[in-house]
Amino acid sequence: MATSTKSSSKKNLVAEHPKALIIAEKPSVANDIAKALGGFTKHDEYFENEAFLISSAVGHLLEIAAPEEYEVKRGKWSFVNLPVIPPHFDLRPIAKTESRLKVLQKLIKRKDVNRIINACDAGREGELIFRLITQHAKAQQKIERLWLQSMTPAAIREGFNKLRSDDELIPLADAARCRSEADWLVGINGTRAMTAFNSKSGGFFLTTVGRVQTPTLSIVVQREEQIRKFVSKDYWEVRAEFIAAAGIYEGRWINPDFKKDPADPDARENRLWSEAAAKSIVAACRGKKGSVSEESKPATQLAPQLFDLTSLQREANARFGFSAKNTLGLAQALYERHKVLTYPRTDARALPEDYLETVHKTIEQLGEHVPEYRQFSTAILKGDGKKSWIKPNKRIFDNSKISDHFAIIPTLEAPKNLSEPEQKLYDLVVRRFLAVFYPAAEYRVTTRITEVSGHQFKTEGRVLVEPGWLTVYGKSSQADDELVPVQKNESVQNETVELVALKTKPPARYSEATLLSAMESAGKWVDDEEMREAMAEKGLGTPATRAAIIEGLLAEKYIVREARELIPTAKAFQLMTLLRGLDVAELTQPDLTGTWEHKLALIEEGKLDRNTFMQEIAQMTQKIVKRAKEFNSDTIPGDYATLKTPCPHCGKSVKENYRRFACDSCGFTISKTPGGRAFEYEEVESLLKEKTIGPLQGFRSKMGRPFAAIIRLTEIPLDDADYPNAGFKLEFDFGNSGGEDEETVDFTGREALGVCPKCSGAIYEDGMRYVCEHNTGPAKTCDFKTGKVVLQQEVSAEQIKKLLKQGKTDLLTNFKSNRTGRGFKAYLALDPKGKIGFEFEAKAPAKKRAGDKNETDSGSKPKRASRSKAKSEE
Template sequence: MAKATTKTASKSTAGSTPKTLIIAEKPSVASDIAKALGGFTKYDDYFENEQYVVSSAVGHLLEIAAPEEYDVKRGKWSFANLPVVPPHFDLRPIVKTESRLKVLQKLIKRKDIAALVNACDAGREGELIFRLIAQHAKASQPIKRLWLQSMTPNAIREGFSALRSDADMQPLADAARCRSEADWLVGINGTRAMTAFNSKSGGFFLTTVGRVQTPTLSIVVEREELIRKFISKDYWEVKADFLASAGVYEGRWFDPKFKKDAAEPDLRENRLWSEAAANSIVAACRNKKASVREEAKPATQLAPQLFDLTSLQREANARFGFSAKNTLGLAQALYERHKVLTYPRTDSRALPEDYLDTVKQTVENLAANSNEYRPHANAILKGDGKDSAAKTKGYGWIKPNKRIFDNSKISDHFAIIPTLESPKSLSEPEQKLYDLVVRRFLAVFFPAAEFRVTTRITECSGHHFKTEGRVLVHPGWLAVYGRSNQADDELVAVQENETVQSDTIEALALKTKPPARYSEATLLSAMESAGKWVDDDDMREAMAEKGLGTPATRAAIIEGLLAEKYMVREARELIPTAKAFQLMTLLRGLDVEELTRPDLTGNWENKLSLIEQGKMKRDAFMQEIAQMTQRIVKRAKEYDSDTIPGDYATLTTPCPHCKGSVKENYRRFACEKCGFTISKTPGGRAFEYDEVETLLRDKTIGPLQGFRSKIGRPFAAIIQLTEIPEDDKDYPNAGFKLEFDFGNTEDDDAEAIDFTGRTALGVCPKCSGAVYEDGMRYVCERNTGPSKTCDFKTGKVVLQQEISTEQVQKLLTSGKTDLLTNFKSNRTGRGFKAYLALGEGGKIGFEFEAKAPKAGAAPPAKKRSGASAAAKAEVKPKRVSKAKSPAKT
């Protein structure tokens, strides 16, 4: 292929010779196709030669939407507008990638484009991406399908010699559209129906549900329910030290007749359920002679398989604490920007069978360019001499192996491995992730690790004690991770027929522990293996390769649950919130539990598979989905009880009015004796138990975030219980009512606040007065009352970022806060990081983190004094702050 040159497209590009437009899913694939076919000139957004034009999408460019007359805006959702089952679906461009869509539209409409080739990824989503583009552009050309599972030049050329017909791909296209439209129907109708139900008593309580999101949440909630209901049991273990001629070793008592019982997971071979039984063993064996027998067996351990995205996310979470979202972002950067990893959004852990040469070149590249990986890469290339044929070919340990090279285990993409590019200027997190992938890639070609595992049974006074040891005989693949021949847990030697004696022996008092909460690593595993939750054999088989979500979407599902406050992340644990429990109670009470179980996905996958095989019609499937959405809406709409059956709590803090017991129902916390009652979801935000206990005890709590106005906008507030007169007809015998304190009162006639006894946070930058905390704000002492002389104040919450007293102290003493990471734009909803900084005249504004200049780039221009327009717009939210300008830098 002649060296391609980059040009800007002109009118002369579109000639009269008929050409075929090839549309790939990603720019990198378009480039690979152009290189494999040869003879192309590169233009800004496409490649062209005498026969073909090659361009690409960047993933999904369009999303389905209801026709405009069905699109009811949020905040006006009600049962009157449900269910939403439009007669057809419109398409709308995804704003972020609209420019790429316009490029493809323009190419499709070129007069010389006589045919189209769908070169998007070989799978259901790749088919959908192309079909929606063709539909939106009203393409009339004949279509062929390129089906690739390997991206080597030979594989690409062979794929073009065996293009599939459009008719052959129609069943897959039908299945793709069904999946997309069904997800839309269930998500829209389920979310609007549950939101309408929860908002019946006023306000706007957004309650999102979805085919993948809700069963994932259900897994987390069910685990938390087990933890809450768990009752710890006391048990005992007996530990003894035994004296042998070569030294001392430890043994633990066990019952050799023990058999596992799945119904009683707490039962173990080494557990005793009575202190007396444990003490009797101690008494019987103390300072007694004992006989020994042991068995040593060889054991081997293969290297873990190559990474797919989910296993990479699990490993990175377990090793480094990276979230699934962060791991995906890092892997995407290593793929797109640095070009050192292959495509990361894959569910395969195998490589194509024609990839041996590519793997060899990759290992050779690591041997030549990395001191760290060179010894391991060279070991692979040299092999061990046992396979002379492979060694003669120069492959060493790289040889056909179905565990590594297997086309049948590849769908859209193969496993994540390093490329032939050498990394440059990686950040620390990027380097960590790259190292994980490279070491896993190298390890998989190494021989198995070899161990000698010894099990020693010591019998003393009729009781048995077990001791286990493991010695690494040959490290094999563990050498890649720095392991050498050494004892992991080598036992003190005991001679044949040697009699030992117990030295110290004790009974250990222990307690059973509840199941562990999910981390992102374990939740990703549960999502991946969700088929085991499905009872029906056909559905379980359909889900065997799918699970809940896809590798590319699981991180987004978890982040979505966190964003909607269904879960919170504490350290590495994922903990469901009160909102999550309330949703599960609602779905169970309405008898729409299909939304909470993986069975729904299993059922869909089974039927989508039948559609792909031509054994089920698209219309029949969509009719079933429409009926299901009708049923979900009907059950929510017709449920006429005030509460929902559920497992409700009695609070420990008594009623603030009469000291009676406060009990929970579906919608409220209410006193059993008097008329005191408060909503569980004021402002569309569900109370956690500890929060409502604090409110009942202290009569105030906050600031709290996550409230929503009637039109769905988020806000923060302090909640107070305010005393009300006993004769108030609106609150008979209630004593207190719940009120929001927004901290934005501007009453010039109000009395000045007395700050006596409060701790000042610092000196006001405007008037040198003292700044104090007051409700939802931080305010200068001279900015209260009718005679106020200063206007300095700032909110405790700025654009959904809480500003702590410590940060205000830093702002007042050093001129700016630490870098704060949870701001969220009111206009776009996107999060951003910034400092709050003092500017001229004591005004508060944003200062953004300086970006490192790119290599060879000119130094950045000096910043203008004062805020950018964007900063000005973002830093003056209502009820928060009048600050507009960032400090000078």
């Protein structure tokens, strides 16, 4: 009876004190919400007070997956199992974060939780993270949405006063699910179909494609093809110097009748395509007098618009060389941890129309918090002496140009303890924010025409009259290109005239800044800023995903980054050749996939049905698989090269086709993709010349596991029936096996790299390894060796010398775990017994923040990471 009373009391307590469960996207946000609302007790994985429970995900906790009967196991990627278009999608916990998912499930099922507040990031991906969690937990409670543009305590409290209804966010949730499911369908089916096609002749040639990734790659490949096909043309300019009473100025010959011709992009008003014509102009003008006419007119230049994420990434890449991924990470930290910027994952460059008072306070605070911004803050607030420059302006304050989030601007918080890169990015945003409220910069632009012997020479000058917004960037009223003045009717004397021989240049390779612009406009390069903004809704990906797309292409070795240039690899060209040959336009024409992104935006706005979109994606998927499956020929048509290096067997030309490099004369042939890795032209040229190359990375076994190796061309015995008349065959060299039949290596004439830490013998480079001289042959007495490639990190001979002499290498940054696929940094280090292991960087002590408990004392020493055994990847 007592038990029954106790149970009844507990039920009544639950009924009387229901609570809302707040689910944030990250633990740091949950912590910020708890601090902003106040009165919480901290438990292991959540906060609690009388009204709320707060916990968080750690990004995505679940991933969509096909039902088990539709799943295709790795190693069985054949056309038999394609296409995979399941009637519905299941959810699968992500293993590394499953414990966090269980915490949230437990909280959702608590009897006293009667509503759930979605406090994940305000956007498509945040919505998806939350929806998948509640779907997996079968949550039945009422749902509300916390929509935050800023992470300041005041903004968080204001957000809770304006919670949005669940129904209001259904279109956004539909768009999020469509994006996820569409990417899954196209990625899984496209990747498996192209991998199956490329692996038909054996091996495993992983060929990843994606709904957004592959059209983005197409942009880069098309530009590289333009560069490769570009034929430079000679042209000439005629330049002259003229003496006026006030000084000397230069002019360039122009054709006054010139008109732009879209069919001839190289044509310019000052270019001459005939050297003889250029020489005749020089002869006609030398030493002659000229008459001058000029026109001066005022010109204004408005400050650039506020930043959205893509324009911020472009600017940071151009100014500081920051990658798009790095810029996003810095902006997210400035928003989330430091709380000095508003939400960064935005595609808007305007502010809400009711934001004038907030802007006024923000500029006021900037002047108080940061001395270097004070003069600009004061100028904006003072304005023309009667009214500040902060006023209604559709270029800055426009609700129609805002979807989920407004432009990136500073918050009311003072910046503290920013790293150097964070400070650079913060300053970039603040100065753009301040500049947009300043008046336009004013110039006086002068165009002068000097006519000599019937030929016209143009000279242009520009004087900055009023710097306006340029004041924020340190400019003052001064001449940029001020011309030497010429009096009315003054006759000038030609001092020198010369022709300059020049050549047209190919288009520039993409940098991350220019590729982001191209993605934003679906591959159509648009110089006009306003036009680019108008086309942004049909871009490739979203501002929040474009950085990840570029990083994915780098990770898959479709492109490489050299300085600031992005260069496509042979693997990229082979994929484009395949997709074009199969006529899969959806994955090769960026503007078509940009249309899909536009339709996702329409779903968000409630203007397009989710089912209609997914039917179109399913049809697209069917088409991709059908084209690959039904293509009968083993050769794909394409623009193939003839190698510079002759055939090593007969000396004739070696030509490329889709799958091989082959000599038509003698039958010599090698695969273009040995071990699933595509040869670069420079690599195969070197292999034909030197008969060996490597070590090279990126090869894959039949089961898809990565490995590294040296490749050799070895002569074929005359009686080898598998290679008639070919002379050479391609072989992988992994170094000596170390077995009983291993021959003793003769190291005579080779450079010793150091002393063996186990037996004091000499260490030498040998094939894919560094090995002790006493660790070869059947009579070996030492077991010391290490690979040239350790977990996909190439280890140079110089690093081995350091290891042997100093006990450890420099910090190496490109290790990749075989188990998780994650990259990590470490030193290779020797232990007292001469074994090689990893030594990790010591972590700096965590900084203690106000209000935090049980923090490590800032003066305590960090723990040293344990040393683990380093295994070479062979």
